[in-house]
Amino acid sequence: MVAKKIFAYTYIYLILLFLYLPVLYLIVFSFTEATYAGQWAGWSWNLYPRLFQDKEIMTALGNTLIIAAISSLLSTLIGTLGAIGVFYCKKGVRHFIEGLNQINVVNAEIVIAMSLTVMFVFVGQHFFGGNSIFSFWTLLIGHCCLSVPFVYLNVKPKIQQMDPALYEAALDLGSSPNQAIHKVIIPQIIPGIMAALLLSFTLSLDDFIVTAFTRGSGLLSGGSQIETLSTLVQSKIKKGAVPPELRALTTIIFLIVLTIVIIYSIRVNAKSKGKKSFGKSHAERRIGFNANPLN
Amino acid sequence: MRYKIARQSLALPFTLFLLLFVLVPILFIVYYAFTDSDGYFTFQAFTSLFTSTTKLNVLLVSILIGLLNTALCLLISFPLAYILANPKYNKNYVLVMLFVMPMWINFVLRTGALRDLLSIFLGWCNTTTGEHPLFCTMIGLIINYIPFTVLPLYSTMLKLDHSQIEAAQDLGCNGIHTFTRSIIPQAMPGIVSASMMVFMPTISSYVISDTLSEGQIMLFGNSIYLSFSNSDWNGGSFMSLIMLIIIFVVMLSTKKFQGHDDERSAAW
Numbered sequence: 001m002v003a004k005k006i007f008a009y010t011y012i013y014l015i016l017l018f019l020y021l022p023v024l025y026l027i028v029f030s031f032t033e034a035t036y037a038g039q040w041a042g043w044s045w046n047l048y049p050r051l052f053q054d055k056e057i058m059t060a061l062g063n064t065l066i067i068a069a070i071s072s073l074l075s076t077l078i079g080t081l082g083a084i085g086v087f088y089c090k091k092g093v094r095h096f097i098e099g100l101n102q103i104n105v106v107n108a109e110i111v112i113a114m115s116l117t118v119m120f121v122f123v124g125q126h127f128f129g130g131n132s133i134f135s136f137w138t139l140l141i142g143h144c145c146l147s148v149p150f151v152y153l154n155v156k157p158k159i160q161q162m163d164p165a166l167y168e169a170a171l172d173l174g175s176s177p178n179q180a181i182h183k184v185i186i187p188q189i190i191p192g193i194m195a196a197l198l199l200s201f202t203l204s205l206d207d208f209i210v211t212a213f214t215r216g217s218g219l220l221s222g223g224s225q226i227e228t229l230s231t232l233v234q235s236k237i238k239k240g241a242v243p244p245e246l247r248a249l250t251t252i253i254f255l256i257v258l259t260i261v262i263i264y265s266i267r268v269n270a271k272s273k274g275k276k277s278f279g280k281s282h283a284e285r286r287i288g289f290n291a292n293p294l295n
Numbered sequence: 296m297r298y299k300i301a302r303q304s305l306a307l308p309f310t311l312f313l314l315l316f317v318l319v320p321i322l323f324i325v326y327y328a329f330t331d332s333d334g335y336f337t338f339q340a341f342t343s344l345f346t347s348t349t350k351l352n353v354l355l356v357s358i359l360i361g362l363l364n365t366a367l368c369l370l371i372s373f374p375l376a377y378i379l380a381n382p383k384y385n386k387n388y389v390l391v392m393l394f395v396m397p398m399w400i401n402f403v404l405r406t407g408a409l410r411d412l413l414s415i416f417l418g419w420c421n422t423t424t425g426e427h428p429l430f431c432t433m434i435g436l437i438i439n440y441i442p443f444t445v446l447p448l449y450s451t452m453l454k455l456d457h458s459q460i461e462a463a464q465d466l467g468c469n470g471i472h473t474f475t476r477s478i479i480p481q482a483m484p485g486i487v488s489a490s491m492m493v494f495m496p497t498i499s500s501y502v503i504s505d506t507l508s509e510g511q512i513m514l515f516g517n518s519i520y521l522s523f524s525n526s527d528w529n530g531g532s533f534m535s536l537i538m539l540i541i542i543f544v545v546m547l548s549t550k551k552f553q554g555h556d557d558e559r560s561a562a563w
Contacts, residue, residue: 008378012390015375019397019438022408038415082309088302097306100313103321106546107539108499110516114535115320118327118528145316152309177302208403208502209516213523230403237407237506250404257399265389 027254030247037247047248054245059220060232061249064205066219067136067228071143072200078144079151080193084185086152087159104149113213116142120214134216139226142214146207147200154199158192159185208234321539327532340533350518354537357498357514364436365493369486371437372444376485377478379445380452394445402439406506409435413507428508435507436497443496444489451485487549495542 029037033044051057086097104112116138124133162185170180186193208230215226227235236243331337344350378384379391397405413431414424424431455478463477479486501516510517515538522531 005384008384011374012378012385015371015441016393019394019441022405022412022438023397023400025412026404026408037411078309078312081305082312085303085306085309089306097310097313100310100318103313103317106495106542108495108516108542110499110501110519111324111535111538111542112317112320114519114523114531115324116316117523118532119320119323121528122323141316144312148309148312181302181305202399206399206402209520212520229401233401233403233407234502234506237403237410241411242404242407246404246407250400250408253400253404257396260399261389261392261396265392268388 023250023254026242026247026250030251033244035244036241037244047244051245051248051252056227056232057229057245057249060227060229062220063226064228064230067139067143067211067226068201068204071140071204072147072197074140075144075147075200076151076193076197079148079196080155080189082148083152083155083159084181084189087156101149101152104145105153109146109207109209112145113142113210116145116210117213132216134214136216136218136226138214138216139211142210143204143207146210147196147203150199150203151196154196155189155192158189162188206230324532324535324539327528328536330529332529340529344533344537349513350534353513353515353518353534356512360432360436360504360512360514361494361498364433364440364497365490367433367437368440368444368493369448369489372441372448372489373482373486376445376448376452380449380455391445391449395442397438398442403502405439406435406503409438410506424507425509425511428511431507432504432512435503436500439503440493440497443492447488447492448482448485451482455481491545491549495545498541499538 025037029040030047031043031045032039032041033046034041082097086094089097120133120138124131166184166188167180170184171177175183207228211226211228212231212234215228215231217223217225219226221227233242233246236246328340329336329338331339344354375394379394410424410431413434417424417427459481460473460477463473468476498514499516499519500514501520504512504514505517505520513521515534519531519534519538522528522534
């Protein structure tokens, strides 16, 4: 048993090491100022101030956060209202809309990007006198296309679990339909909404393909094409090694993600201690992630 | 009755959004795939798929690399998920989270880092990443897709019926038979969904194969991206349409497969 356990843990940690090696490599060399990672030019913190002085990276970072914030809020709104509405639709209509929703869940990102691009090109040619309509707005639509289906899938189970009598009770007790939605339905599905918000935010942060296809000029990039972190990094690594400043950025992103994971895990472990069945509570939590895989 | 109408109408923006930005764009792809640059109807893109070796190569190479990556990811992740989900070995959820965490660090950045790291390693062996495009691309794909296979496998492994496995052992199954006749059938739904999550994104991936093979390996994603950068909307649409068809064929066939699985367990 002990030998098996040692073997099992060795395997786990070897794979973890393999997965984290590229990130760890950037993090280690973020503490030296050498132009190429792999060369050690003595300890130094200088890459960190250099990162914050680098206008190009800061612009891209700002763009990325603005787009992620707006697109995640917008798609959570559309998807949540959609999930509530579709739940009360007739069976046939519901199946049709759910089928429509499923298309982008299974579709490849690059096909989503290409189809939107082709449509925007067509609209630009035929309705805007041959002018390009690519802008912040087309980019926003692109990012919403990625996340709206997953918002729907995250919120829907929460609505199904909801007690339908509560809404009727609210109406009987004198609230208007709007009030009933605000005060009865929304509070019950808020965990699903929060998970959806987080998911759409991360989908948008990490996206490269849709951004590269549907972007135009605007936001912090001004008159030139919108650069997000992904597109900026891609154009840099196409020319050569990862720029030194981005090594410092990796360390910062890693620390932020690590903090979130630690806080989340502490909360999950605390909750699962209160429950009898260990496995089930984890299986339930799966709903939050199993959507991410398509990016 | 009035409030019922109010509730359904909440779905209106959602439905309009899906129609306008999911369904209509796909119709545009179909339209562009069968027209030429002047807007005339043509089968040219369609026939060129079977006559031009480059496009046929893209198709074959994509499918082969997709299958290889799916197999390798499953092979690595299966024991991993088994260990993580087995309370004898692991009761800590943090460990599972650690496998998911890399997904939240920008994947273009991770790919660039891996390329730099590989070129150092290969430098020690006196070669470069450009000389081993397949090796480098596979490493990149595996690193990127392991988290996607670990999660679905982990969640089915949590539901494994350990008493059935013990019963198999008591009834005289050796280690291999227990594995093939009890563990694998029970984990089948996880294996299928894990394969889905790796195979399709792999054949449509762009950044990983472009960066790590230095542009030498053309997958579907690379081919569509190339059409995009050349503003070849017709060619790009056609390749996207083929990709779309592959996706739906794979989806339908696994549905059938899962149906058979149900039948078998029902008969048993």
